[in-house]
Amino acid sequence: MKDDVRKYIYGAITVFLLGVMTWISIVYVSACGVTLTCNRATFKVDRTPIPTLIPATLPAASNVSLQEPVVPARNSCRIPAADLIGAWVSAKAPEAAPFYFVDADGKNCEAVFGDVQPFFTESNLWRPGSLSCVSCHSGDMTVSPAQLDLSSYAGIMTGSRRAEDTTRGMDILGGGDWKMSLLYEFLASSKANVPGHEEAVIADSFVFAGTPFAGPLPTPAPTATPVP
Ligand code: HEC
Incomplete structure (x- = not known):
């Protein structure tokens, strides 16, 4: 048992x-x-399918560049970025019409709005890594700060602080007086409390823009600050 x-x-x-x-x-x-x-x-080795990572960069500027190109664009004018925009503002030129300036080398030059527009629409242009103006001031009035559309000629002309999509706003071009304009103020001075404007963007950098104009200029034109 x-x-x-x-x-x-x-x-x-x-x-x-x-x-x-x-x-x-x-x-x-x-x-x-x-x-x-x-x-x-044993732990699996994590590998991406890309053998070498290509360093990512922001898109390069299209037809103007702040950095000195290796071979400066032939037959183009040299002017500080601020002076180029200033010449355009003072000329009050319609979208497709040329405006004139005397470049940093004393050459008579002409340019159109298309030469100025990249400063509003391109990122990485004012300085490496800078946001484009239109990334904030887009055509969408419901989100654009200061209800300002910098994405087109018409948008810029319509001005800021618009009540509705269609209404005219405040003239940001100072009626053609560049140094008195809101645009100059927001490009040239730093505004600690305004996101996107903590630092002034106007630098000493010059651009290659516009083309030399043969003969005397049709209208009196501003002279660019000489650059070394
Ligand atoms: C990160 C977003 C951002 C970016 C990028 C930006 N802005 Fe602004 N901007 C603002 C804000 C926010 C205000 C102030 C809005 C307010 O006071 O209600 C402003 C105001 C302005 C004003 C004044 C409008 C007015 O009626 O007071 C101008 C002009 C202007 N910006 C131009 C520009 C230009 C030109 C660029 C590109 C170089 C640019 N901004 C880039 C956010 C931005």
Whole structure:
């Protein structure tokens, strides 16, 4: 009787141990395969499908550049960015009409709004990493700060602080008086409390823009600050 009980107990323990071992074996084999090294358990090496990462850059400026090109655009004028925009503001030229200026080398030059527009629409232009003006001052009046649309000629002309999409706003071009304009003020001075305007963007950098104009200029034109 005592032996029987002992037999049952031993039997139960053996069956239990066998069960545990079988279970461990099943878990081991299913996880590691039939190996002793269990390579499968080592961490997988994470690799991107791109063998070499190409350094990302912001899109380069289109037809004007603040950095001196390796080969300066032939037959183009040299002018500080601020003077170029100033010449355009003072000329009050319609969108497609040329405006004139005397460039930093004393050359008579002409340019159109298209030469000025990149300063509003391109990122990375005023300085490396700078946001484009239109990333904030877009054509969408519901989100554009100061309800100012810098994305087009018409938008710029319509001005800021517009009540609705269509209404005329405040003239940001100072009626053609560049240095008195809101545009100049927001480009030339830093405004600590206005996001996007913490730093003045007008730098000494000059651009290659416009083309030399043969003969005397049709209208009196501003002269660019000479650049070395
Ligand atoms: C990060 C967003 C941001 C960027 C980028 C930005 N602005 Fe602004 N801008 C603002 C804000 C915010 C105000 C002030 C809005 C207010 O006072 O209600 C403002 C105001 C202005 C004003 C004054 C309008 C008025 O009636 O008071 C002008 C002009 C202006 N910006 C021009 C520019 C130009 C030009 C650029 C590009 C060089 C530019 N902004 C880039 C956010 C931005």
